[in-house]
Amino acid sequence: MQAFLKRTFGRKRAAWLLLGASVIVLASCGERPAKNELVVYSAGPREMAESICKEFERRSGVPTRLFSATTGEIMAKLAAEEFRPQADVVILAGQTAAEVLREQELLAPLPEGDYLKMNPAWNDPDGFYAATGACALGVAVPMDRKDVTLDWPAIFDGAIEGKFIMPSPSQSGSSAEFVVSFHLNSPELFWNGMRGLKKRGLQVSGPNNQALTSLILGAHEGVMGAADYLVFRQMEKGEPLAMHFPPSGCPLSLRPICILASSRNLAAAEDFVEFCFTKEVQSMIAAMHLLPADPEVELSEQRRSAPELRPLLVDVREARKAQQKALHQFRYEIEKGVR
Incomplete structure (x- = not known):
C-alpha cells in the first residue's frame, strides 16, 4: 500500500x-x-x-x-x-x-x-x-460562457477564453480517473490539449471543492475535469454556473x-x-x-x-496498468510544468 x-x-x-x-x-x-x-x-x-x-x-x-x-x-x-x-x-x-x-x-x-x-x-x-x-467529469463554466456545441478539441484549443483550474489528481480520486481515462481513450488529444491549457495559465491544485470555489469567485473561467454532482449542487443553491458535457463523451468516475x-x-x-x-x-x-x-x-x-451525457468507461484493469505512467506524466509535465 x-x-x-x-x-x-x-x-x-x-x-x-x-x-x-x-x-x-x-x-x-x-x-x-x-x-x-x-x-x-x-x-x-x-x-x-x-x-x-x-x-x-x-x-x-x-x-x-x-x-x-x-x-x-x-x-x-x-x-x-x-x-x-x-x-x-x-x-x-x-x-x-x-x-x-x-x-x-x-x-x-x-x-x-x-x-x-x-x-x-x-x-x-x-x-x-x-x-x-457515479459522476461524470466534464467542464464547469460560468452560465454566460455556456455553449453546448463545444467538443473537447475546441475546448483544449482555447474556445473558452480565460484561465482554467483543475483539481489535483493527488487530492481528488475523480481527477485521477479523468487523467487516466483520457490517457487511454484519446492520448494525443489529451496531452497536447493539456499542454496548451498549461501555456494559457492552467492551475492544478487542491480537491474538487477548492477548484469549484475558485470558479465561483471569478478567479478562473473554467474547471477542467469537474465532478458534475458538485457543480449541480452549486447550481441548486443559485450559483450562475453551467455543467458542460462535450458531445463526444465524458469519463465516468464510479x-x-x-x-x-x-x-x-x-x-x-x-x-x-x-x-x-x-x-x-x-x-x-x-x-x-x-x-x-x-x-x-x-x-x-x-x-x-x-445537457445529454455520453458516458465513457474504460477497462479498469487497463486503467490500473496505465495509472502510474499517466499520473506521473501529468504530475511532472502538467502540474509542475517539467518536461
Whole structure:
C-alpha cells in the first residue's frame, strides 16, 4: 500500500498522507473497534454518508462508525492501519483505487444478490466491488460562457477564453480517473490539449471543492475535469454556473463499495453493502445529483435538466496498468510544468 501511495501521489505527498493518517489513527482509533461495531470509510459527500450510516444503524441495530474523507486520505489511512485494520466497509470515489485493494488481496467477495444486476458494467467482474453510483467529469463554466456545441478539441484549443483550474489528481480520486481515462481513450488529444491549457495559465491544485470555489469567485473561467454532482449542487443553491458535457463523451468516475477481508463484522458489512443498493439509499444518492446504480431511480432535477451525457468507461484493469505512467506524466509535465 505504501508503494502505491508513492507511485500515485509522489514520495513527499505520500509521506505526508501516511503521517496524517497515522495521526488520525493514533488520535481516534487507538483500539480496534468492538466486534459488533461496523466501521465505514467513505468518500464524500459527507452528509450523504452520514445519513446512510445513521439509517443503517437505526434499522439494523448495529452501531455504525463513519470516517469520511477524500479517496486519497482513505487510502492513506488504510495504509497506516495495515497491521491493525479498523474498517469493515470502504466506499471510494474512483474504481482504480478499489482495484488496488483487490490486487493486494485486501478485499472479501461481495454477497451475491440481484443488486449486482442493476448496472453490471459498473462492477468488478470477479465480484469484489460494485459501484453504488457515479459522476461524470466534464467542464464547469460560468452560465454566460455556456455553449453546448463545444467538443473537447475546441475546448483544449482555447474556445473558452480565460484561465482554467483543475483539481489535483493527488487530492481528488475523480481527477485521477479523468487523467487516466483520457490517457487511454484519446492520448494525443489529451496531452497536447493539456499542454496548451498549461501555456494559457492552467492551475492544478487542491480537491474538487477548492477548484469549484475558485470558479465561483471569478478567479478562473473554467474547471477542467469537474465532478458534475458538485457543480449541480452549486447550481441548486443559485450559483450562475453551467455543467458542460462535450458531445463526444465524458469519463465516468464510479463510486465502488467493498468489504475488507480483515472485517471483524462480516455479516453486518454484507448487510450494509446490500442496504446501499436499496431504493431508499439509491434515492439518497440521486438526490445528491450523482448517477445512481439503479436505473429505475429518478435522477435529480438538476441532472434531468442538464445537457445529454455520453458516458465513457474504460477497462479498469487497463486503467490500473496505465495509472502510474499517466499520473506521473501529468504530475511532472502538467502540474509542475517539467518536461
